[in-house]
Amino acid sequence: MFGQQNLSTRRILLAWLLVTPVVLWRLLTSVYPFLRTFYISFFDNSPVRRTFDFVGLDNYMALTRDANVDATLTFTLFFTVSSVALQVVLGLAIAELLNQRFKMRNFTRAVNLLPWAMAPIVIATAARWIFHQDYGLINDIIWRLSGERPLWLVNFTTARFAVTITDVWKNTAFLAVIFLSGLQGIPLELYEAAKIDGADGARSYWYITLPLLMPLIISMIIFTAIFRVLTFEIVYALTNGGPGTATSLLSYLVYLEGFRVLNFGYASAIAMLLFFIVLIVGVLGYGFLRRAWERL
Known part of the structure; x- marks a missing residue:
C-alpha cells in the first residue's frame, strides 16, 4: 500500500517537474509584463525627458481629459x-x-x-x-x-x-x-x-x-x-x-x-x-x- 502511495507521489512530482518550465515561461511572458505595466502606469516615465516620477493616478485622470x-x-x-x-x-x-x-x-x-x-x-x-x-x-x-x-x-x-x-x-x-x-x-x-x-x-x-x-x-x-x-x-x-x-x-x-x-x-x-x-x-x-x- 505504501509502495503504491509512493509511486503515485512520484508521478505527481514528475508531472509538476515537467510542467514547471512552461509555467515559469508563462509567468515570465505574461504575469510579469502585466504587473510591470500596472506599476509603471503610476509613474511619469519617459526616456526622452529622463523621468521616472511617481504621479499616482494622474495618468488615469489624464485619460478622462x-x-x-x-x-x-x-x-x-x-x-x-x-x-x-x-x-x-x-x-x-x-x-x-x-x-x-x-x-x-x-x-x-x-x-x-x-x-x-x-x-x-x-x-x-x-x-x-x-x-x-x-x-x-x-x-x-x-x-x-x-x-x-x-x-x-x-x-x-x-x-x-x-x-x-x-x-x-x-x-x-x-x-x-x-x-x-x-x-x-x-x-x-x-x-x-x-x-x-x-x-x-x-x-x-x-x-x-x-x-x-x-x-x-x-x-x-x-x-x-x-x-x-x-x-x-x-x-x-x-x-x-x-x-x-x-x-x-x-x-x-x-x-x-x-x-x-x-x-x-x-x-x-x-x-x-x-x-x-x-x-x-x-x-x-x-x-x-x-x-x-x-x-x-
Missing part, C-alpha cells in the same frame, strides 16, 4: 460591435452553406480558410491597394460604372467602413469553421422529427439549430470581441489610425504613446484601461454563456 482617448474608445466600440455582429451572421450563413452536400465540398472548405490563415499585416497591406483611390480594384469598378473615384481611406466614414470590412473578410472564415463543427454535432434525428411535425427549414433553424448552437455562438462572440478590442495590425497597415483618429483603436493608441511618443507611463495607463475593457467583456460574456447552458 484626452480627446484622442474619447475618439479611440468610440471607434473601438463601433469596430468591435459591428465587426463581431457581421462575423457571427456571415459565419453562420457560410457554415450552413459548407454543411450542404455538393461537389468539391472539402476543397471549398479549405479555400474558405485562406483569408484567416494569412497574416493580418499582409491582408491590411493588400486592402490598402484595393481601396487605393487611383489603382484600387473597388475604385476601378466604381469608376467604370459612375465615373467617380471615392477617397476610401481619407473620408472619416468610409475609412471606418474599410477597416471594419477588411477585418470581417479576414476573420469570418474562422467562425464559419467553428460553427460548421457545431452544426455537424447536431443529431439529424431532431430535424427529421421536426419535419414530421410539419416544421419547415426556417422553423427548424430557429427552434433547433440556433438554441443548440447558442453556447458555441456566445463563446465565439466572447473570443471574437476580445480579439477585436486588441486588434492592431489591420489599423497599423491600412490607415495608421487616420484620418486623424477616426480609425484609431486603443491598442494602436498604446503603440503611439509607448513607441512613438515614448511616454511609457501614459501608455501603460491606456493599456490597463484596455485590460479592464477586456475583463468586462469576458465577465459579461461568461454570464451569458452560463445562462445559455442552463437553458439547454
Whole structure:
C-alpha cells in the first residue's frame, strides 16, 4: 500500500517537474509584463525627458481629459460591435452553406480558410491597394460604372467602413469553421422529427439549430470581441489610425504613446484601461454563456 502511495507521489512530482518550465515561461511572458505595466502606469516615465516620477493616478485622470482617448474608445466600440455582429451572421450563413452536400465540398472548405490563415499585416497591406483611390480594384469598378473615384481611406466614414470590412473578410472564415463543427454535432434525428411535425427549414433553424448552437455562438462572440478590442495590425497597415483618429483603436493608441511618443507611463495607463475593457467583456460574456447552458 505504501509502495503504491509512493509511486503515485512520484508521478505527481514528475508531472509538476515537467510542467514547471512552461509555467515559469508563462509567468515570465505574461504575469510579469502585466504587473510591470500596472506599476509603471503610476509613474511619469519617459526616456526622452529622463523621468521616472511617481504621479499616482494622474495618468488615469489624464485619460478622462484626452480627446484622442474619447475618439479611440468610440471607434473601438463601433469596430468591435459591428465587426463581431457581421462575423457571427456571415459565419453562420457560410457554415450552413459548407454543411450542404455538393461537389468539391472539402476543397471549398479549405479555400474558405485562406483569408484567416494569412497574416493580418499582409491582408491590411493588400486592402490598402484595393481601396487605393487611383489603382484600387473597388475604385476601378466604381469608376467604370459612375465615373467617380471615392477617397476610401481619407473620408472619416468610409475609412471606418474599410477597416471594419477588411477585418470581417479576414476573420469570418474562422467562425464559419467553428460553427460548421457545431452544426455537424447536431443529431439529424431532431430535424427529421421536426419535419414530421410539419416544421419547415426556417422553423427548424430557429427552434433547433440556433438554441443548440447558442453556447458555441456566445463563446465565439466572447473570443471574437476580445480579439477585436486588441486588434492592431489591420489599423497599423491600412490607415495608421487616420484620418486623424477616426480609425484609431486603443491598442494602436498604446503603440503611439509607448513607441512613438515614448511616454511609457501614459501608455501603460491606456493599456490597463484596455485590460479592464477586456475583463468586462469576458465577465459579461461568461454570464451569458452560463445562462445559455442552463437553458439547454
